[in-house]
């Protein structure tokens with residue numbers, strides 16, 4: 034593992050009019066590798082992650098997965114990449130567990146397997162007791178854990194997480210790091226943007242730092 038290029042940013046940049054969101058950057062993430070993206074506020078970490086996951090088309094350069102240009106409209110490609118960048122849109126009338134079952138079902142798990150995936154993911158993140166809560170009944174840290182669960186409950190080969198440490202105490206940060214590490218151990222490729230030294234040390238094999246534009 035670690036020899037094949039999985040994700041590549043080739044001179045990607047983003048700007049809106051004269052505003053530079055991301056200065057040109059190139060990087061390669063090998064399959065099975067965990068890369069941390071660091072940099073000061075506003076250096077473009079979220080923008081880079083959005084480009085790598087196909088959510089944002091770069092103004093310059095191109096992102097590739099397995100040598101193919103990243104394209105969010107391509108369902109097989111979307112199945113490969115699970116990205117959690119910011120909080121997802123939650124449905125007011127669905128419980129935490131129903132959200133996860135919905136996502137697991139959408140990505141091809143039949144009924145009982147979707148229930149198992151939701152159960153397992155909530156247990157791993159220590160939120161099993163919140164199964165029947167609506168999202169408006171969760172604390173901010175619990176909402177963050179459910180948000181991460183939406184990315185983990187579905188199949189993926191590449192996991193992209195933007196500041197997974199947000200809103201979490203030290204115990205939960207360590208828990209999330211160990212859950213992500215388990216995914217790496219089963220072969221997943223991971224890119225995280227983070228300001229948390231302990232999370233980067235626990236998860237990443239390597240880190241890159243974005244210069245400010």
Ligand SMILES: Nc1ncnc2c1ncn2[C@@H]1O[C@H](COP(=O)(O)OP(=O)(O)OP(=O)(O)O)[C@@H](O)[C@H]1O
Nearest residue numbers: 049052053054072073074075076077078079080081
């Ligand atoms: N829609 C937008 N229009 C104009 N500028 C934007 C837009 N979105 C982001 N930016 C700017 O692009 C730059 C990079 O933003 P980005 O969110 O990628 O940074 P970041 O490194 O993730 O920051 P942080 O550490 O604060 O999360 C910032 O200066 C930001 O103000």
